[in-house]
Each structure stands twice: as C-alpha cells, then as structure tokens.
Amino acid sequence: MDYTWDDLAGLALARQFPQVDGHESQSVDGLLRRIGPIQSQTARSPYLALAARLPGVDLETIGAAYECHAIVRGSTIRGTVHTSTPQDHALLEALTRLGQRTLWARTMRLVDRSLEELWAGIEDFAAPAWRTPAELAEHLRSWIAAHDPSAIPNLENDAGRYFAFGHGGLLRRPLSGGWQAQGAPGYRTAAVVLGDADERGALLADRAAALDRAVRRHLSAHGPASRHDLAWWSGVGLRPVDAALARLAPDLREGTGPDGRVYHDLVAGQPAPVDLPGVRLLPEFDALLCAYDPPARERFVDAAHYRRLWTQANGMILAPLLVDGRMTGWWRLPGSGSRRLLEVSWFARTRRPRKAEFDAPTAHLEAAYGVTVTDLTLTRE
Numbered sequence: 001m002d003y004t005w006d007d008l009a010g011l012a013l014a015r016q017f018p019q020v021d022g023h024e025s026q027s028v029d030g031l032l033r034r035i036g037p038i039q040s041q042t043a044r045s046p047y048l049a050l051a052a053r054l055p056g057v058d059l060e061t062i063g064a065a066y067e068c069h070a071i072v073r074g075s076t077i078r079g080t081v082h083t084s085t086p087q088d089h090a091l092l093e094a095l096t097r098l099g100q101r102t103l104w105a106r107t108m109r110l111v112d113r114s115l116e117e118l119w120a121g122i123e124d125f126a127a128p129a130w131r132t133p134a135e136l137a138e139h140l141r142s143w144i145a146a147h148d149p150s151a152i153p154n155l156e157n158d159a160g161r162y163f164a165f166g167h168g169g170l171l172r173r174p175l176s177g178g179w180q181a182q183g184a185p186g187y188r189t190a191a192v193v194l195g196d197a198d199e200r201g202a203l204l205a206d207r208a209a210a211l212d213r214a215v216r217r218h219l220s221a222h223g224p225a226s227r228h229d230l231a232w233w234s235g236v237g238l239r240p241v242d243a244a245l246a247r248l249a250p251d252l253r254e255g256t257g258p259d260g261r262v263y264h265d266l267v268a269g270q271p272a273p274v275d276l277p278g279v280r281l282l283p284e285f286d287a288l289l290c291a292y293d294p295p296a297r298e299r300f301v302d303a304a305h306y307r308r309l310w311t312q313a314n315g316m317i318l319a320p321l322l323v324d325g326r327m328t329g330w331w332r333l334p335g336s337g338s339r340r341l342l343e344v345s346w347f348a349r350t351r352r353p354r355k356a357e358f359d360a361p362t363a364h365l366e367a368a369y370g371v372t373v374t375d376l377t378l379t380r381e
Contacts, residue, residue, distance in 0.1 A: 001254070016287060025064050028054065032071055038083045039081070042283070050368055052281060066173070071085060073179075074171045075168070078099065089171070090196055090203055091217060098210075112147075118140075119169060121143045123170070140155070171187065180369060211240055211241070212247055214236075224263035225291075226264070229293045277325075282321070294306075302326075305350075319332060323350065328347050329350070330344075333373075338371055341375050344378050355378060
C-alpha cells in the first residue's frame with residue numbers, strides 16, 4: 001500500500017475531528033478519549049482545540065471538566081505541558097520517565113541515590129498540597145543536599161528551574177484565575193489527586209507494555225504514523241519505538257508514504273478518510289503539527305508555509321488557520337481584554353476564505369474562550 005499526503009491527512013482528520021454528541025463535561029472527556037492529549041504550553045490552547053473540534057462547548061464547561069478531573073494538565077512528554085484524560089496522564093508519566101531520563105541524570109548528577117528515589121521524594125513533598133514552582137525548586141535542592149550530598153546538580157540556570165516541576169508524576173492547576181489564563185501554577189502528586197497509584201505503578205513496572213500502549217494510543221488518535229512520528233511525539237527515541245512496533249506487528253498494517261517512510265496503522269478501528277471543508281481556527285501547537293515529526297507535517301501544511309508558522313530559532317508558533325483541511329494561514333486576537341479584534345492572514349496562492357466562513361468558527365471561539373470578537377480583518381500574506 002502506498003500513501004499520498006492527502007491519504008495520510010484524510011485518515012488523521014477522521015480521528016482528530018470525530019463526531020461527539022453534547023457539550024457537557026462528559027463530552028469534553030469523550031472527545032479527548034478520541035483525539036488524545038492536547039499540547040498546552042499556552043493555557044488557551046485546549047480551549048481553542050476544543051472550540052475547533054466540539055462546536056458549542058463553552059468556557060465554563062471546559063473549566064468544570066478540569067475541576068472535576070475529567071481532564072487534567074501536567075508537564076509530561078518532551079518536557080511540554082499537556083491536557084489529557086487521567087488515564088492518558090498515567091501513560092504520559094511513564095513515557096516522560098523514559099524519554100526524559102537521560103536529561104535528568106545528566107542534570108542531577110546523582111551519586112548515591114537513584115532518579116526513582118528523587119522522583120518519589122518530589123511526589124511525597126507534593127502529595128499533601130499544591131506546591132508552587134519556587135517551593136518545588138527549594139525542595140529539590142534540599143532533598144539532594146540531604147540524601148545525596150556528593151551530587152553536584154546543575155540547577156543554577158533557566159533550564160535547571162524546569163526540573164523542579166517537570167516531573168511527569170505531577171498535575172498542574174492555576175492557583176489564581178481561570179484555567180484558560182496564564183496564572184501562577186501549582187503542582188500536586190497525580191496519584192494522590194486521582195487515586196490511581198496502582199495503574200501508574202503497573203505502567204512503570206512494565207516499560208514494554210507502556211510503550212506498546214503508547215504506540216496504540218498514538219495511532220488511534222493520529223495514525224497512520226511512521227516510527228519517526230512516534231518517536232518524536234513520545235520523546236523516547238527510535239530504538240524503543242522499533243521494538244514496540246515489532247511486538248505489535250500482528251495488529252498493524254503498513255504502507256509507504258510520499259517521503260519513502262513506512263507508515264503504520266491499527267488493523268482494527270481504522271476510520272474512513274474524510275475531507276474537512278471550511279474554516280477552523282486552531283491553537284498554537286495543535287496536534288495536526290505536534291503529533292508528527294517535523295518533516296512529515298507536510299500532510300497538513302506546505303513546507304514554506306510551515307516555516308512561516310513556526311519560527312525554529314525561538315520555538316514560537318502562530319495559531320494556524322485551517323482551510324479545507326490544510327494550514328493556509330494564521331490568526332490572532334491582539335490585546336488582552338474580553339473584547340478582541342480577530343486578525344486573519346491567508347497565504348498567497350491558497351484559497352481565499354470568505355468572511356462568511358468565519359461566522360461559525362468565531363462563535364465557537366467566543367463560547368469556548370470567553371471573549372467577544374468585535375470585528376474581523378482578512379489579509380493576504
């Protein structure tokens with residue numbers, strides 16, 4: 001079987017834009033069970049992703065889903081913040097321990113203690129209450145000084161401060177303001193908040209089973225995918241991904257993509273490919289980009305347009321405009337008040353979206369993000 005970029009896009013769009021009934025907290029949870037974790041460095045990203053995929057869901061419903069732990073947030077795979085179901089968070093914790101282990105070891109430089117002991121110490125400290133990054137940083141230094149005085153950790157830099165709260169076994173919540181805002185965060189032990197210590201322990205005890213489950217999870221939400229896609233998304237590297245693909249081979253189908261790579265998909269449950277006509281306003285770091293190895297993102301965006309959307313030098317990305325299933329521009333809401341102008345730019349030599357096509361996406365954005373759009377500007381770039 002050979003795949004074109006359009007073939008790969010159609011199958012992935014079927015998984016990323018499923019039909020989910022209702023707009024209540026259970027619908028939010030149900031959608032994330034279908035589409036997988038949402039990258040959430042910017043606090044608004046889950047709200048915008050849900051607006052594009054669950055039309056009509058509102059700000060209060062998404063916030064309530066967080067508050068009742070139908071969905072959760074934490075720093076996990078690749079050291080990035082993700083919103084997910086509690087079940088997926090347990091899996092992401094296992095992947096984070098695997099994928100970030102070398103970086104932790106190189107930074108902590110432990111002598112007499114293991115990373116598992118260090119991580120357990122972080123979880124013990126964060127079990128009884130939500131902790132600030134400053135509190136976690138002080139605890140980390142104090143724990144190493146008390147339990148492994150021969151260690152010489154490299155924590156006195158901007159990257160070093162991440163390790164205080166970057167352990168995958170913690171949940172994150174705003175200590176002030178709404179979940180959609182960039183308020184000061186607090187962190188607490190996920191197993192304590194969610195009561196799922198046994199499930200997490202089982203995943204941590206069997207790395208091969210955790211990796212197999214991760215490959216299945218990624219393919220169910222984003223497939224077909226290459227080994228490079230799976231390794232990039234999970235952060236665990238090609239060798240363990242290859243081992244998982246070999247174990248799962250009886251349950252997978254393969255095809256060659258337009259880039260010459262082998263693409264894997266689940267034999268059971270592969271949806272029919274779909275077209276996605278019309279306009280959608282996607283968040284920064286949307287899964288249509290971040291679920292795939294950068295060279296393979298051409299399934300949704302031309303290479304020149306991708307370079308415009310994502311500035312590699314600083315990691316900044318523009319919020320993509322999705323037109324007929326492809327990223328052909330970007331959008332923004334300048335300012336910080338509740339009333340905003342919607343500015344849209346579309347790339348030259350792509351289809352010019354009509355203003356009327358923004359009526360429904362704008363209404364969905366307003367409901368989910370809690371803003372009022374006062375006007376729309378549409379500019380060719």
